[in-house]
Amino acid sequence: MRIIKCKDYDDMSRKAANLLSAQVTVKSDSVLGLATGTTPIGCYQELIRRYQDGDLDFAAVKSINLDEYRGLTGDHVQSYRYFMNNQLFNHVNIDKANTFVPDGMCKDAEAECREYDQRIQELGIDMQLLGLGHNGHIGFNEPDKVFEKETHCVDLAASTIEANSRLFAEGEEVPKQAYTMGIGGIMQAKKILVLVSGEAKADILKAVCTGPITPEVPASILQLHNDVTIIADEAAASKLNL
Ligand code: GLP
Numbered sequence: 001m002r003i004i005k006c007k008d009y010d011d012m013s014r015k016a017a018n019l020l021s022a023q024v025t026v027k028s029d030s031v032l033g034l035a036t037g038t039t040p041i042g043c044y045q046e047l048i049r050r051y052q053d054g055d056l057d058f059a060a061v062k063s064i065n066l067d068e069y070r071g072l073t074g075d076h077v078q079s080y081r082y083f084m085n086n087q088l089f090n091h092v093n094i095d096k097a098n099t100f101v102p103d104g105m106c107k108d109a110e111a112e113c114r115e116y117d118q119r120i121q122e123l124g125i126d127m128q129l130l131g132l133g134h135n136g137h138i139g140f141n142e143p144d145k146v147f148e149k150e151t152h153c154v155d156l157a158a159s160t161i162e163a164n165s166r167l168f169a170e171g172e173e174v175p176k177q178a179y180t181m182g183i184g185g186i187m188q189a190k191k192i193l194v195l196v197s198g199e200a201k202a203d204i205l206k207a208v209c210t211g212p213i214t215p216e217v218p219a220s221i222l223q224l225h226n227d228v229t230i231i232a233d234e235a236a237a238s239k240l241n242l
Pocket of ligand 1: 035037038039040067131132134139140164
C-alpha cells in the first residue's frame with residue numbers, strides 16, 4: 001500500500017484528480033471504477049475543471065460504479081445514479097451509455113448482480129476509486145464473517161444507515177438495502193485509489209492499513225492488492241505511523 005498524506009481535503013482532491021487524469025491521459029479508453037459519498041466530490045469537481053480547461057477528454061472513457069440503493073430510481077436525488085450524473089457525468093463529455101450503475105429498481109436482483117459481474121469482467125477496471133465507510137466498508141461491503149466476492153444485495157449496517165441519513169431530507173426513509181460490487185470485483189481492478197478525509201476516519205484507516213486482514217474490516221483486504229494508493233488528509237492519517 002502506498003500512502004500519500006496531504007494537507008487537507010482540497011489537497012487530497014487535487015492529488016486524486018492528478019492520478020485519475022494521468023490514467024485517462026495515458027489510456028484514453030480507460031475503464032474507471034467510480035465511487036459516491038461526500039469524499040470524492042472535490043476530486044470530481046477538479047476533473048470537471050480540467051475537462052473545461054481542455055486538459056481532459058472523457059469521450060472514450062467507460063465507468064462502472066460501486067453501488068446503488070435498492071428501491072431508488074435513477075432520478076431520485078439520493079440515488080447514486082443521480083449523484084454521478086449530477087456530480088460528474090453531466091459536466092464532462094462522457095457518453096452516458098458507457099456509464100454503469102447497478103439498477104436499484106431491477107425486478108430480478110440475482111440476475112442484475114450476475115449481469116453486473118459479467119460487465120465488470122468484460123470491461124476490466126483500470127482504476128478503481130474508493131471512499132471508506134466509518135466501519136471500514138468499501139462500496140457497500142459491510143463488516144461480515146466472510147468477504148463476499150460477487151456483486152450482491154446487502155442489508156446495510158445500522159451505523160451506515162445512520163451515517164447516510166444526513167444526506168436525506170428530514171423524515172425521508174434511508175433505504176435499508178443496497179446493491180454493491182463485491183470484494184472480488186473491487187480487487188480485480190488493476191489499480192485502486194482510496195480517498196480518506198477527516199479525523200473521524202483516523203482509527204478505521206489505521207485498522208485498514210495496519211490491522212489484521214479480516215472481513216470485519218472489509219477494506220483491510222486491500223493490503224493484498226499490489227497497486228493500492230491511499231490518499232489521506234492529515235486528519236485521517238493522524239493515527240498512522242508514516
Ligand atoms: C457510502 C458509500 C461508500 C462511501 C461511504 C463513505 O456508504 N456506499 O462508497 O465510501 O459511504 O462516505 P463518505 O465519503 O460520505 O464518508
